[in-house]
Amino acid sequence: MVEDLTVDNMLDIQNVEDSDDVEQFVCFKLANEEYAVRIIDIQEVNRVQMITHIPQMPKFVLGVINIRGSVISVFDLRIKFNLADVAFSEKTKIVVAEVGSVSFSFIVDEILENIKLSKSKIDPAPSVASNIDKDCVVGIGELEGRMVTIIDLGKLQEDVIREIGVGNTK
Amino acid sequence: MSDSEIDDDRSEIIAEFLSESEQYLQELNDNLLKAEEILKNDEEVSVDMINTMFRAAHTIKGTASFLDFSNISGLTHEMETILDRVRNSELVLTIDIIDVLFNAFDTLSSLLDRLKSDGTDEGDTTDVVTEIKAVLDGTSGKTDSAKTTSEEAGVSQEKITPPVEAATEVAAPSEDFLKYVGAYLDDTFQNIDRFNEVMIQLEENKVDPIEAVNELFRISHTIKGSSGIIKRNDIELVAHKMEDLLSKYREEKLVPESDIVSTLFIGIDWIKNSAAQIRETNYALLNNTDVIQKLQKCIDKLKLEKSTKSLNETTGDSVDVSQLFSDLPENLTALKENATKDGLNVFRVSYAVDANCVTKNIKANVCNEKLAMLGEIIHCKPDVELIDDNVETAVYVGVILTTSKLLKDIDIAISIDQIEVINIEKEEVSLVQEVAPTTKTANPTKTVKKEVAMKEKETPSTTKTAGVEVTTMRIDTRRLDSLMNLAGELVITRAKFAQLVSEVKHEVSQSKENVTRLSQVGGKIAELKMALRKNSSQSLGDENANANRLNKIFGLLESEMFNLSNKLSMKEVNTKLYSLDEATSALSKLSSDIQSGVMSTRMVPIEGVFTRFKRLVRDIAKELKKDINLEIYGEETELDKKIVDELGDPLTHMIRNSVDHGIETTEDRALTDKPAAGTVKLSASYEGNNICIQINDDGKGLDSNKLSEKALEKGILTQEKLDQMTEKEKFQIIFMPGFSTAAQITGISGRGVGMDVVRRTIEELNGTVEIDTELGRGTNFSIKIPLTLAIIQALLVVINNQVFAMPLECVSEIIKVEDDSIFSVEGNTTVKLRGHALSLVDLETILRMNTKSNENKNSRKIVVLTDGDETIGVEVDRLIGEDEIVIKSLPDHFSDVQGISGASILGDGSIALILDATSIIREAQQKVNVR
CATH class of the missing domain: 3.30.70.1110 (Histidine kinase CheA-like, P2 response regulator-binding domain)
Structure with missing residues (x-):
């Protein structure tokens, strides 16, 4: 039985003064690098469970999982972003996101803390600094000396659709 | 497709049409842009692109003409004509033509915008149409289709409906209006359908005319009354006039003449349009002066006749x-x-x-x-x-x-x-x-x-x-949908329970083994004790004391052993487990009852769709001057509302095809031994878990030779491929994109692009279409669709360590094949099954799975899949068994995956993919053809 870890009770949200340009992010590790996504796009975080493979898909599409009766796609961003492969461990989690009306999930190597960043603290992505597709990156945030790449899940979803090529055969 | 909840009716079709058109406009736009780019680079535009655009224009045209949006259908017809010429290489696509098409595209977009905002397709298309005609005339005078086109355009110009104007001053929607409008529309559309039906029966002399007039009168009256409640005086007035007119016939017990019938048709159509308007925009008004005048004219005429009559018989029994x-x-x-x-x-x-x-x-x-x-x-x-x-x-x-x-x-x-x-x-x-507005003459x-x-x-x-009143209430279909989902979850949970119970049973049976083992150990101890006793009887002193102690220990051990085995035998647990088993099977029964109960709430008779066709056939038959009877059977057959909704369009298309292409003209029929009037039969019936809908005409039938010729001519198929096809396969040609047999293009059933859409829609409902035809005698299309989309019986199998579900519907048998009975025929693996060759495919190749199982087996398990026509063997590693599964759709990311129609959640929470037999067979055939 998979235990659901909802964002609310998993992450202890520090109380930073609320202001308009402050946004909350969930930080996670992918192949030893730190990434973050907007917390409002995240539905829940689950332990790794049985993934059903779907044929005819690019490698980064691992397949589908069952999230309480819904069939949700699972992506491996390490493959998508050409990052190093990390073996699944106890810390490996599946993050379920909902952007627009589309739900999907992706594997992360480890869930880190929940952070708040003001927009001014986010620098635009340098052109060559990152391995990952620039389109999906909002910018680079700095947190206690660590660099965190912030990913736009909406863009990621569009990128995925493009790469899968949905609708091309129609 | 939108998840529209409202009754199937015109406004729903319009909504669907709009959302569909948006998609097609996008396609048109994209392709036009691409084509322009390609032309600028002096390259050739691919036929595929032209086909896509053609199909887009054609589909819009088809629906628009069905909905009587003459401006849209007229314009798209022109666009389609250009694209058709380009496709057939009669016209060279230039940047200028692309420009013209862009202009047409813009006009079309604005027409559709207009339709979205107020439900009409008013707008000036003459400029664009002239432009297109110039292109057509300038390049090819050879074919006469340009002439046909202009003629048709001329006709369609005449058909343009009068401008929208508020005929009566009506205040903004009142509270009552908003409160009752939903129920009003539901009832009114039902009444309109009924009215049309009765009218047609009346026209065909199928009913007692007096009864029919009575009913028509009642319906008009009801519409009048309810329109009054929502304060739509314009509709009320039209209904009122119709009622008036009918009341004359009712009082006199006369049968309405044909001109009166047409006028009544005009009236009911106007009401239908208005009601559709209300649904679209909530409060639009249509001009009713025309209709009212027409109705009034009839009433006046009658009054005149009556007054002259009543002068003649002063002391008649009839008293006003x-x-x-x-x-x-x-x-x-x-x-x-x-x-x-x-x-x-x-x-x-x-x-x-x-x-x-x-x-x-x-x-x-x-x-x-x-x-x-x-x-x-x-x-x-x-x-x-x-x-x-x-x-x-x-x-x-x-x-x-x-x-x-x-x-x-x-x-x-x-x-x-x-x-x-x-x-x-x-x-x-x-x-x-x-x-209520009063009229001058009243x-x-x-x-x-x-x-x-x-x-x-x-x-x-x-x-x-x-006496026969059924108490009903309206329920939002979304609620039913969520109930349906819950029932589905219940089925999954039940499966989980059943699995857990069997697991616990397994555990218990293992502990039973332990008990046996324990009692064996107990037996050994007893033996030891006996042996010890024998020994001790012969020994003395200390030894004896030791033996006694040992004896005591053994005794303790023995009783402990007994206790333990008692505990382990878990008599309690066993009885509880038995009850659990019982409870689980009770749950199974309950869950399947709930499921079928919920399902039945979604079942509606197909009548709603069928009734529409009476009018459709009448109108088309009149337009084409053919004499056609539509016979309907089994309209009481019920199926899932969602399917009924989806079926409307494909059926409309097929019926139009049968009437237009199937049935010969009256002159042609006169040359045969057939009755002058053609017959189209539409029937629905249950076949197991499927509904079977048949569309049968006694027309000219399909000619496989003509089909082949046409396919060659159009470049859809090569001679080589045609030679390999069986007669039956050749009939399938009509389902191919870009195909048509009609020599004469009409606004009714177009150029045959529709049939491939028809097949696609039906396949999306997990259904199949079959053709059975005899040259000169007629054609029969039969559509088979599962009764409900949500839950099916499936065979669960393991292939390459992954569980797949095969709809039981498509599984014809399971066979075991020894390795040495497998042959290779022209590179295809085949096996002999009862004298016939059955080709085997491995799913890994068909589905293009990355991994491949390389188990070495002497005998293989083969599941024989069928789509109704073809059969194919699929090798499986292991059979799990039959189960009821709930179909879940895959995320949109996977909408293009071939061979898989959905997913289902199994008892252990894992996901099994549902195999789509039709697409697997098609893929397999393609693979064979490639080799």
């Missing part, structure tokens, strides 16, 4: 009942209002005292006495005291009664010998000022009568319907 209630005293209105305020009903009762009665005065007085017992007579004409016994004709009496009693009470009260009740009607006394007494709701007038029919 309204005469009895003319010249009412002024104070009567106040009396009525007071009565209404007191909660009493006001009735107009008219009766006649038989002409043969010798005591007319007394009879009338008795009758009034009876009425007075029910309430108060506030008016009576003539005064019954003054009735002369010696009058030789019948005496007519009109009474206005205020009473708390109901109509039927009155009816009973005055059922007296020699008294003939002419009419009892309830008068709706409105306390508010009447705002006379005052008539108007008063029209205010009267006649719902209760038809006493016999009221009681009749009351």
Whole structure:
């Protein structure tokens, strides 16, 4: 039985003064690098469970999982972003996101803390600094000396659709 | 497709049409842009692109013409013509032509925008159409299709509906309007459908005309009444006129002539359009002057005829009942209002005292006495005291009664010998000022009568319907959908329970083994004890003491062992497990009951869709001047509402095809031994878990040679491929994109792009279409669709360590094949099955899975899949068994995956993919063809 870890009770949200340009992010590790996504796009975080493979898909599409009766796609961003492969461990989690009306999930190597960043603290992505597709990156945030790449899940979803090529055969 | 919840009707089709068109516009736009780019680079635009654009234009045209949006259909027809010429290499695509197409595209977008905003496709298309014609005329005068085009455009210009203008001043939507509009639309559309149906029956002399007129009258009346409630006086007025017209025929017991029928059709169409408008925009108004004038003309004409007639027969038996209630005293209105305020009903009762009665005065007085017992007579004409016994004709009496009693009470009260009740009607006394617009010709007494709701007038029919009345309530389909999902979850949970129970059973049986082992150990200890006792009897002293101690220990061990084995045998657990097992099977039964119960709430008769076609066939037959009977069977067959909704369009297309292409012209039919009138049969029936819909025509049938020729000509197929095809396969050509057999292009069924869409839609519903045809005798299309989309019986198998579900519908058998009976025929693995070669495919290749199992087996398990026509063997590693599974759709990311139609969640929470037999067979055939 998979235990659901909802964002609310998993992450202890520090109380930073609320202001308009402050946004909350969930930080996670992918192949030893730190990434973050907007917390409002995240539905829940689950332990790794049985993934059903779907044929005819690019490698980064691992397949589908069952999230309480819904069939949700699972992506491996390490493959998508050409990052190093990390073996699944106890810390490996599946993050379920909902952007627009589309739900999907992706594997992360480890869930880190929940952070708040003001927009001014986010620098635009340098052109060559990152391995990952620039389109999906909002910018680079700095947190206690660590660099965190912030990913736009909406863009990621569009990128995925493009790469899968949905609708091309129609 | 949108998840529209409303009844299937025009406005829903319009909504669907709009959302569909958006998609096609996008396609058109993208492809036009791409084409322009390609042309600029001096490269050639691919046929595929042209096909895509052609299909987009054609699909919009088809639906628009069905919906009578002549501007849109006219324009898209022109676009389609250009693209068709380009496709057939009759026209070279230039940047100029692309420009023209862009212009047309822009105009089309604005027409569709207009349609979205106010439900009409008003707009000027002449410029663009002229432009396109210039292109067409300038390049090819060879074909006569340009001529056809302009002719058609001419026709369609005439068909343009009058501009929208508010005919009557109506205030903004009132509260009542918003409150009742949903129910109003539902009822009205139903009534409209019924009206159309009765009209057609009437036209075909299939019903008792008097009954039919009665019913039509009632329907108009109901529409009038409910339109009044939502304060749509414009619709009310049209319905009112129709009612008026019908009431003439009703009173005279006459059959409406054909021109009257057409006028009534115009009327009901107008109402339908208006209702559709309301649904679209909530409060749009259509111009009703035209319709009203037409209806009024008929009424006037009739009146004239009648008045001349009534002049001829002064003392006829027919008496205008309204005469009895003319010249009412002024104070009567106040009396009525007071009565209404007191909660009493006001009735107009008219009766006649038989002409043969010798005591007319007394009879009338008795009758009034009876009425007075029910309430108060506030008016009576003539005064019954003054009735002369010696009058030789019948005496007519009109009474206005205020009473708390109901109509039927009155009816009973005055059922007296020699008294003939002419009419009892309830008068709706409105306390508010009447705002209904009056017409110039209506006379005052008539108007008063029209205010009267006649719902209760038809006493016999009221009681009749009351007997079979089904209590219903409206439920938002979203609620049903969520119930359906919950029922699905229940099925999954039940499966989980069943699995857990079997797991626990397994555990228990293992512990039983332990008990046996334990008792074996106990036996050994007992043996030891015995041996010890034997020994101790021969020993002395210390040894004996030791032996005694050992003996004691053994005794303890023994009893401990006994206790333990008792505990381990888990008698308690066993009985509990037994109850659990029972409970689980009870749960199974409950869950399947709930499931079928919920499912049944979603079931609606297919009648709603079928009824539409009567009108459709009538209209097309008239347009094409063909004589066609539509026979409908099994319209009571029920299936999931969602499927019924989705089926509307493909069926419309197929029926249009049958009528247009299938049935020959009357002249051609005269040359055969067939009856002059063609017959199209539409039937629905159950076949196991499927519904089977057949569309049958006695027309000319499909000619496989003609089909082949055409396919060659159009470049859809090569001669080589055609040679390999069987007769039956050749008929399938009509489902290929870009195919048509009609030499003459008509606005009705177009150029055959539709049939591939038809097949796709049906396949999306997990259904199949089959063709059965005989040249010269007719064609039969049969569509098979699973009754419900949500839950199916499936065979679960393991292939390459992954669980797949195969719909049981598609599994014809499971066979075991020894390795040495597998042959290779032209590179294809085949096996002999009862004398026939069955080709084997491995799913890994078909689905293009990355991994491949390399288990070495001597014998293989083969599941034989069928799509109705073809069969194919799929090798599986392991069979799990049959189960009921809930179909879940895959995320959109996977909408293009071939061979898989969905997913299902199994008892252990894992996901199994559902295999799509049709697409697997198709893929396999393609693979074979490639080799």
